[in-house]
Amino acid sequence: MGFVEDVSRAAKIILEADAATLISHIDADGISSEAIISQAVTRLGIPVNPVFVRQLEPMTMKHIPDDDTLKIFTDLGGGQQNLLEEAGITADSVLILDHHISQPAPGGTEYFQVNSQFYGEDYVKCSAAGIAYLVARKLDPANTDLAKLSVVGNVGDMMARENHGLVGVARWIAEDGADSGHIRIRRGINCYGLSTRPLHICLSNADDPQIPGISGKPAEAAALLCRIGIYQSPSDQRVWEELSSEEEKRLASVLAEQIIANGESSDGFIAEHYFFPDEMEKTPLRNASEYATMLNACGRWAKPKIGEAVCFGDRGQKYREAEHMLRHHRSIIRELCEYIIETGVEDLGSIQAIHTGDKYPDTIAGIGAGMALSKLDTNKPILVMCSVSDEPNLIKVSMRTYEKVLRRGVDLQEVLVTAAVESGGAGGGHNIAAGAYIPKGCEHDFTRRVNELVKGQFAAGQKDR
Numbered sequence: 001m002g003f004v005e006d007v008s009r010a011a012k013i014i015l016e017a018d019a020a021t022l023i024s025h026i027d028a029d030g031i032s033s034e035a036i037i038s039q040a041v042t043r044l045g046i047p048v049n050p051v052f053v054r055q056l057e058p059m060t061m062k063h064i065p066d067d068d069t070l071k072i073f074t075d076l077g078g079g080q081q082n083l084l085e086e087a088g089i090t091a092d093s094v095l096i097l098d099h100h101i102s103q104p105a106p107g108g109t110e111y112f113q114v115n116s117q118f119y120g121e122d123y124v125k126c127s128a129a130g131i132a133y134l135v136a137r138k139l140d141p142a143n144t145d146l147a148k149l150s151v152v153g154n155v156g157d158m159m160a161r162e163n164h165g166l167v168g169v170a171r172w173i174a175e176d177g178a179d180s181g182h183i184r185i186r187r188g189i190n191c192y193g194l195s196t197r198p199l200h201i202c203l204s205n206a207d208d209p210q211i212p213g214i215s216g217k218p219a220e221a222a223a224l225l226c227r228i229g230i231y232q233s234p235s236d237q238r239v240w241e242e243l244s245s246e247e248e249k250r251l252a253s254v255l256a257e258q259i260i261a262n263g264e265s266s267d268g269f270i271a272e273h274y275f276f277p278d279e280m281e282k283t284p285l286r287n288a289s290e291y292a293t294m295l296n297a298c299g300r301w302a303k304p305k306i307g308e309a310v311c312f313g314d315r316g317q318k319y320r321e322a323e324h325m326l327r328h329h330r331s332i333i334r335e336l337c338e339y340i341i342e343t344g345v346e347d348l349g350s351i352q353a354i355h356t357g358d359k360y361p362d363t364i365a366g367i368g369a370g371m372a373l374s375k376l377d378t379n380k381p382i383l384v385m386c387s388v389s390d391e392p393n394l395i396k397v398s399m400r401t402y403e404k405v406l407r408r409g410v411d412l413q414e415v416l417v418t419a420a421v422e423s424g425g426a427g428g429g430h431n432i433a434a435g436a437y438i439p440k441g442c443e444h445d446f447t448r449r450v451n452e453l454v455k456g457q458f459a460a461g462q463k464d465r
């Protein structure tokens with residue numbers, strides 16, 4: 001069936017329910033999807049009960065109550081229909097809203113699912129929060145206030161990364177939110193912290209592409225901002241969001257010139273950003289990427305319900321707890337990043353690798369790897385391995401690289417999927433950021449194999465030119 005029909009059918013299933021259990025993932029997309037459906041369903045007067053899980057696997061299935069509520073799975077479920085079937089959950093009590101690869105139930109139970117993978121190109125880059133929003137909007141057109149959360153989920157799941165902005169149906173959702181006044185879409189420098197970080201800090205953190213003379217150099221960034229009249233003094237604290245459109249343009253053109261003058265490509269230097277004008281100024285809630293980090297911080301430190309409360313509009317006690325989670329999240333990531341730099345990575349030729357053992361939680365390995373990379377050899381992907389809490393036989397692998405490396409033919413997802421399967425594990429992700437789980441003990445061979453595959457991609461990329 002087509003997308004529109006499937007969304008209508010999902011809405012109909014919800015309308016017929018007496019009560020619902022929402023089962024969702026603990027990352028930004030999972031929390032925002034849950035919050036969207038939870039609010040839309042509650043507004044209909046149907047009681048809901050949330051269940052957050054790190055992954056849907058045999059161990060976590062016990063958290064799903066054995067009752068007659070409608071089980072709505074968001075951001076998971078499509079690939080775990082075998083588990084639903086094994087648990088004896090019937091098709092008429094399930095609704096799946098997902099965007100991950102779907103695996104039919106082996107026993108033939110046909111669970112109804114709206115999945116971004118099913119409807120072609122325009123839908124593929126739409127996360128679960130996108131699907132959830134369209135279902136919510138079908139339930140009641142007044143639910144357009146939830147478009148914000150949908151954009152947070154999409155940006156959190158890196159749906160805007162490759163094209164430097166949302167595309168297809170996810171972009172339509174952002175426009176829908178803009179039409180109702182809840183979202184402001186702006187193009188500008190591709191940096192993080194546009195609403196909360198003083199501009200010179202924001203610029204000095206730019207890493208993809210790096211800005212020559214500015215990346216890693218906050219004092220130089222402040223001097224430049226003074227020179228072009230955006231800062232009154234080097235101690236100015238203006239954030240990017242406060243710039244006028246003329247100032248934005250002035251800044252972008254000066255920086256682009258600087259990048260090009262150094263022989264780098266300015267591709268990817270400008271991106272589309274999503275701001276939320278009805279949130280408090282200079283807080284992480286003001287734009288989609290910082291909001292997503294806050295939700296990820298809550299989820300990764302096992303407090304998804306605090307993130308959920310923020311999505312519901314709590315700006316009191318729960319919001320302060322979320323701020324605390326965010327600060328904690330950042331400080332541990334900073335520690336991990338420093339640990340990687342101080343310990344040093346092993347240069348295998350085409351990649352650089354490090355094993356952090358059980359020193360840091362596996363949930364932040366990828367983020368730490370990405371941050372450390374800016375201070376290492378940016379021409380080679382980084383690979384970080386670490387132990388997995390409560391899975392003693394597994395090793396988690398995270399890889400990160402930069403766009404300039406992708407342009408040379410590298411695709412990290414392809415590399416990790418291939419190498420992980422060969423070692424008896426599983427991998428996935430994106431060309432620029434990917435991850436895998438592999439059996440403990442095969443790390444040495446695995447990293448050599450990954451290096452070989454990346455080397456092959458570099459060689460093939462060379463030939464294509």
Ligand SMILES: [Mn+2]
Pocket residue numbers: 029030075099127128157
């Ligand atoms: Mn997702």
